[in-house]
Amino acid sequence: xxxxxxxxxxxxxxxxxxxxxxxxxxxxxxxxxxxxxxxxxxxxxxxxxxxxxxxxxxxxxxxxxxxxxxxxxxxxxxxxxxxxxxxxxxxxxxxxxxxxxxxxxxxxxxxxxxxxxxxxxxxxxxxxxxxxxxxxxxxxxxxxxxxxxxxxxx
Numbered sequence: 503x504x505x506x507x508x509x510x511x512x513x514x515x516x517x518x519x520x521x522x523x524x525x526x527x528x529x530x531x532x533x534x535x536x537x538x539x540x541x542x543x544x545x546x547x548x549x550x551x552x553x554x555x556x557x558x559x560x561x562x563x564x565x566x567x568x569x570x571x572x573x574x575x576x577x578x579x580x581x582x583x584x585x586x587x588x589x590x591x592x593x594x595x596x597x598x599x600x601x602x603x604x605x606x607x608x609x610x611x612x613x614x615x616x617x618x619x620x621x622x623x624x625x626x627x628x629x630x631x632x633x634x635x636x637x638x639x640x641x642x643x644x645x646x647x648x649x650x651x652x653x654x655x656x
Contacts, residue, residue: 509597509598522608525547546592555580556579559632560574561575565638618632631651
């Protein structure tokens, strides 16, 4: 969240091809999580950013044909664009800033867990660890659960 807007990327590749998503990617060998977050934002959006805060972890299962197809461990960070840094066209997909009102209107065109991440972890700063299940049938992705893994909720 920067100036009440969230940076999103329209994914050009699977999984979640064609859906708006929070930018991100894989941690490379010998790379720290913070460095990976900064690098991935640069690669996917062209923005130079600085690290502000670690918001938590989402353990996400993508179910396809009644089996776990992918398991992602998502480290959620708050990053801030450096002064003068601008979005540039990227191969990963279209990039845009969205207000919360715009995200609400685009909810069906987003990775389902990303909307929950923005609502609960970025806006409300609720909890710091969540378990998530998304089911894919054809081109449709449905959020089956997004639950806190904190000790208080058990």
